[in-house]
Amino acid sequence: MGNLVADLEAFRGKRVLITGHTGFKGSWLSLWLHLHGAEVFGFALPPEGESAHFSALQLDERIDHTVGDIRNESQLASIFDRAQPEAVFHLAAQALVRRSYRDPIETFSTNVTGSLNVLECVRHSDSVKALVFVTSDKCYLNQERQAGYSEDDKLGGHDPYSASKAAAELAFATYNASFFATKSNFGAASVRAGNVIGGGDWSEDRIIPDCIRALRANDAIVLRKPQATRPWQHVLEPLSGYVTIGAGLFQNPSKVNGSWNFGPPENAVHTVHEVAEKCVEHWGSGSIEIQSNPNDPHEASLLQLNCEKAHAQLGWNPRWGFERTLQETVSWYRSVVGGANVFNTTQQQIKEYEESGQ
Numbered sequence: 001m002g003n004l005v006a007d008l009e010a011f012r013g014k015r016v017l018i019t020g021h022t023g024f025k026g027s028w029l030s031l032w033l034h035l036h037g038a039e040v041f042g043f044a045l046p047p048e049g050e051s052a053h054f055s056a057l058q059l060d061e062r063i064d065h066t067v068g069d070i071r072n073e074s075q076l077a078s079i080f081d082r083a084q085p086e087a088v089f090h091l092a093a094q095a096l097v098r099r100s101y102r103d104p105i106e107t108f109s110t111n112v113t114g115s116l117n118v119l120e121c122v123r124h125s126d127s128v129k130a131l132v133f134v135t136s137d138k139c140y141l142n143q144e145r146q147a148g149y150s151e152d153d154k155l156g157g158h159d160p161y162s163a164s165k166a167a168a169e170l171a172f173a174t175y176n177a178s179f180f181a182t183k184s185n186f187g188a189a190s191v192r193a194g195n196v197i198g199g200g201d202w203s204e205d206r207i208i209p210d211c212i213r214a215l216r217a218n219d220a221i222v223l224r225k226p227q228a229t230r231p232w233q234h235v236l237e238p239l240s241g242y243v244t245i246g247a248g249l250f251q252n253p254s255k256v257n258g259s260w261n262f263g264p265p266e267n268a269v270h271t272v273h274e275v276a277e278k279c280v281e282h283w284g285s286g287s288i289e290i291q292s293n294p295n296d297p298h299e300a301s302l303l304q305l306n307c308e309k310a311h312a313q314l315g316w317n318p319r320w321g322f323e324r325t326l327q328e329t330v331s332w333y334r335s336v337v338g339g340a341n342v343f344n345t346t347q348q349q350i351k352e353y354e355e356s357g358q
């Protein structure tokens with residue numbers, strides 16, 4: 001097992017720019033690096049919804065918070081000028097598959113053109129030493145196979161979201177080969193994580209927020225594709241991978257440069273139905289209803305990642321199995337819905353996660 005706390009401490013006193021810091025993963029990452037003494041600058045659209053994790057954590061008072069659009073080159077360039085970041089974690093994206101069917105142009109413009117703007121800013125920056133470029137497990141051409149996808153597998157995408165992430169990967173590979181290879185003291189990596197769950201996600205059309213909304217309202221949890229499998233993991237798992245990559249890029253860029261998968265063990269295959277069942281079990285009550293609609297837009301059924309590279313070369317491994325992941329996730333929502341302080345609840349889970357790998 002790599003030394004996660006040492007990797008987090010590698011950011012102490014460093015200027016770190018996180019795009020997408022108002023979102024689900026970005027809010028956890030911003031807080032985590034802030035707790036380890038990093039000087040965090042965030043750049044994103046405003047947080048969505050009153051209960052956004054970002055707002056509940058009062059991150060606007062804890063880190064340097066800028067509202068802006070990655071599609072706007074000059075807005076993005078000005079945060080790079082002001083922050084002079086040493087590390088960049090690029091998370092900003094239109095991240096929802098079903099929304100990508102409703103608005104493919106927004107999805108491609110944000111995930112491809114916006115990401116290109118980030119690559120351009122990094123290319124022209126003298127301060128950036130490490131770029132962690134976040135795409136997705138969905139960047140791989142899905143062949144509905146049991147075996148997990150490895151970093152060298154073919155890219156592609158049926159739905160606009162997946163295709164936009166595959167396109168972002170191609171743009172990243174081009175910049176890495178054409179421009180970044182000649183930058184001294186610099187490394188860049190693209191990271192592809194599985195389906196992330198955890199407290200603080202209130203997005204539309206995602207399994208956990210949908211379950212929690214139904215359980216709170218005493219409604220049945222409605223599932224569209226109960227037998228679909230995903231590489232489920234707690235939000236802190238891929239973020240620990242991103243941090244490991246970021247620290248590695250500072251220390252040994254040539255070793256870490258490239259692309260990396262971060263997901264649960266390949267044999268830990270769990271369906272949407274099992275996730276919903278665990279939500280009901282840990283919530284203490286609730287029911288499940290299947291409502292498959294043949295007219296629903298296409299979504300992949302089988303999706304797993306092969307994370308052997310991160311395991312063998314970085315010593316990275318997931319710390320929480322499926323059971324613990326669901327237990328911690330539902331417990332976060334249970335506590336917060338019951339009135340617990342969001343900052344304390346999130347900070348406590350971060351502490352437990354760090355300790356559970358020791």
Ligand SMILES: NC(=O)c1ccc[n+]([C@@H]2O[C@H](COP(=O)([O-])OP(=O)(O)OC[C@H]3O[C@@H](n4cnc5c(N)ncnc54)[C@H](O)[C@@H]3O)[C@@H](O)[C@H]2O)c1
Nearest residue numbers: 020022023024025044045069070091092093095136195196
């Ligand atoms: N959540 C998952 O299961 C999952 C899985 C694999 C990969 N990812 C990737 O991880 C990253 C973060 O995902 P998330 O779940 O936190 O998503 P999210 O929807 O919760 O957050 C998205 C963030 O991007 C920002 N953003 C969107 N469009 C923007 C724009 N035009 N300009 C500036 N900021 C913009 C939003 O303001 C928000 O801060 C994304 O790149 C996503 O594709 C997520």
